[in-house]
Amino acid sequence: MTTVRKTKVVTGEVxxxxxxxxxxxxxxxxxxxxxxxxxxxxxxxxxxxxxxxKAIDAAIEEGIGKxxxxxxxxxxxxxxxxxxxxxxxxxxxxxxxxLNANSITQPQIVDRRVQPIVxxxxxxSGIYARVSLNFYAFNxxxxxxxxxxxxxxxxxxxxxxxxxxxxxxxxxxSLDEEDDFLS
Numbered sequence: 001m002t003t004v005r006k007t008k009v010v011t012g013e014v015x016x017x018x019x020x021x022x023x024x025x026x027x028x029x030x031x032x033x034x035x036x037x038x039x040x041x042x043x044x045x046x047x048x049x050x051x052x053x054k055a056i057d058a059a060i061e062e063g064i065g066k067x068x069x070x071x072x073x074x075x076x077x078x079x080x081x082x083x084x085x086x087x088x089x090x091x092x093x094x095x096x097x098x099l100n101a102n103s104i105t106q107p108q109i110v111d112r113r114v115q116p117i118v119x120x121x122x123x124x125s126g127i128y129a130r131v132s133l134n135f136y137a138f139n140x141x142x143x144x145x146x147x148x149x150x151x152x153x154x155x156x157x158x159x160x161x162x163x164x165x166x167x168x169x170x171x172x173x174s175l176d177e178e179d180d181f182l183s
Contacts, residue, residue: 006058007135008151012048015040017092017162018100019125021109021153027102035150036102039131040084043095052081052099055135059146063137067144078145080135092126092162101133101150108152117155125162130154 017038024033041048056079064071080100084093109117117123132151138144 005134007055007062008132009048009051009055009135010132010151011039011041011052011130012045013128013156014042014045014048014131015092015096015126015128015159016131016153017098017125019123019127021107021123022120024104024106032104034102034104035106036100037131037150037153038098038100039133039148040093040096040098043097049081049097052133052135055133056081056146059135059137063139063146066137066139072144076144078143080146080148099133099148101131101148103150107150110152110154112154112156114154123153123155126159128156128159130156 017040018036020034020036024035026033027036041052043049060067060071060074060077067077081097082099084090084096084098087093088098109123111117131153134149134151135146136149138147
C-alpha cells in the first residue's frame, strides 16, 4: 500500500523561472549550495492552489513542535505562496501565484514520457512543467514558517525564455566566409 504524504503536492502545469536544476548554487554568501526554481502557478489552476494550501496547513500541523508546541497564527509566520500581481513587476508572474522551491539533492528531470532529460539546454527559465513539492515547517534563529522542498520536474513544453535572453539566430544574420563585417 502506498502512503500519501499530506505535505506533498504534484502541480498541474506551471512555469519555471530562476531555474537552477543542473548545478547547485548558494543563494547567499557562505550559504548551502542548492538546486532551485521559482514555480509560477496560474491563479486559474484552483486544483493545484487548493492542494498547496492543504499541504501548507499539514506542514504547520506536523511542525507544531518547531513552533513551541502551539499552532502559530498564519499571519505571524513566513508562508511560501506569494501573489505575483502584488510582489513582482514581471509579465511572467501576472495573474499567478508563485513559490520558491529548493533542494540539496538534484531533482530528476524528465520529459512527458517520464524519460530522463540530459541535455541542459532543454531546461531553462520559461519552460512549462509539472513539479513535485514537499512543504515543511522551519524555525531557524527565530525565523518561523513553511518552506518548500523541490522534488522532481517533468517538462511539459517549451515556452519563451524568461530573463531577456534571446536566440543567436534572432540577433545575427548568417555571413558568408568572404563577408568582411568590419569594413
